[in-house]
Amino acid sequence: MQEKTATLNTTSKSLGYNINKNKTKILRPKTNNNKPVTVKDGELEDVDSFTCLGSTINKEGGVQEDVKKRIQKARQAFLELKKIGFSKIIKERTKIKIFNSNVKAVLFYGAETWRTNKTTLQKL
Incomplete structure (x- = not known):
């Protein structure tokens, strides 16, 4: 090194x-x-760990800390869309598109670099 x-x-x-x-x-x-x-x-x-481009990397190569952060950020994004979810005016198909583009995108940002296992997939 x-x-x-x-x-x-x-x-x-x-x-x-x-x-x-x-x-x-x-x-x-x-x-x-x-x-x-x-x-x-x-x-x-x-x-022991550092954050780069929004993803946390640690010595063990695990992703648990990063997954927890991503889930928290996705929950926040979901809560911000609460009014849209209860709206009678917006069609369900449109709500699903908004959910996919705003919540799932936040949740899975950087996921392609994660080493996943059953536990991680269940959390997500």
Whole structure:
């Protein structure tokens, strides 16, 4: 990992960019290697999980935390559509389309990167 970081740092500098050690974190999935990884400014921080593009990634590669967050966000989106759900004016077919585009889209955002199992699928 140190070698890759050094190469990235060298390439970045040749393009006029710098790696900011305060903004760069290291996640070591399933490894016992605890050697520090450094850039010119100093040692990079090791973390157990981080959020990238709305998805939470952790050391174990599990998705439970991300699934919980997605379910909460989908519930919020559903509650915001409550008036539409009880409306007598809007057709059921239109309500289903609104639900699919506003609630399901929030729930399944980033799901293609999840490693799923029966428990996760049941939660969803």
